[in-house]
Amino acid sequence: MHLENPRQRAPGIGLTPLIDVVFILLVFFMLATRFGQFHDLPVNVQPADSNGKPDDSWVLLQVERDGRLSADGRTVTPEQVSGLLDTRHDKVWVSVVPQATLQQSLSAVDAIKATGVDKVQLELLP
Template sequence: MQSRLQHRLEQQAPQGIDMSPLIDVVFILLIFFIVTTVFVRETGVEVDKPQAVSATTLEQSIILIAVTDSGEVIYDGSNIGIAGVRSVVSQAQQNGNQSSAAEGKPVVIQADRLVEAERLLAVIDEAKLAGAKHVSIAALKP
């Protein structure tokens, strides 16, 4: 009789908590948050934008080019110069998804308030020659 009782107690002994389902759930949540995160693409330089009353917010799928106060033209953290604007914009237009291919991605130029108008116009011209239909200049609301 005593051996039966001892045998039952051994069978009912706590086995421990199985951690594998918990780890699976944590990994699934991690994958979910990584996939659903929106990554904002910046130019990589800080630009002192001018103010404009008509400033509006644009969509996320834009081509962002910065022109610094020293005259550098920056795209994706690297200095491309005015000569590189056309190739960058045309390549980014081709890499866009098919639904917006007819319309094309808008180009937004973040120009410092001290940039010469001639330099800014040269960047706008290069973007338009690359096939950009909408070219805007970034500004802050007052």
Template sequence: MRPEASAPFLPPLATKVPRRRAIIGLTPLIDVVFILLIFFMLASSFLDWRAIELNVPAQTATGSSAEGALLVEVRSDGVRLSGEPVSLDELATRVAARLETTPDQRVLVKPAAGVALQQAVTVLDRLAVSGVSDLSLIGDGAE
């Protein structure tokens, strides 16, 4: 047997044609990102629609605006109801119990100097959820 006959058939070497690399166009990608950006800007809401109604206490010569009202002090060391330290849950429970007897009970909230705004808003929100309809925010000068 001849050695040429037992060798497998090999095709002749073809000349390699250089392949062009596929170029990815950035224009469609930018269009998609832009459309997604517009969609999420229009679909999302950045405003919180919850609102807390506050009343401005009336300034009278006799000072009767605070008479009979519950005074809630928001301090850096905690919350006080009529001078007594209470937790937020206890505050909500006591105010709700008071509202059962007098539904038009006035509640005055007095944040101390240096108290974080979020802490005062948390107290106001808890009182509003408890059912307080006459809620006033007072400063240091008003009592």
């Protein structure tokens, strides 16, 4: 009687562990990536010989220490800024108190620009 030795099959490479590792890497990179869109903030430095004060064509606003906007001593919302503008006021001058954070200042500038104002000047008060 002749018995054949069964051939030893080489174990195959399973795709399941490879797919698991790729999926875990995909999830990791999706969670580790920031999807926020960054934008530049152009900075205009005043010349040393200028007085640095706005003329009458500017609407003057101030960012307070808690992030509020004020105009002429009264609190205004960013949406109310467009109501302060008229045909001769198309520019906004934003003065920031030293106690206000940078995030509060930039949030105020972004909110003002969202109302349609293109010219916004940012000033840090002493």
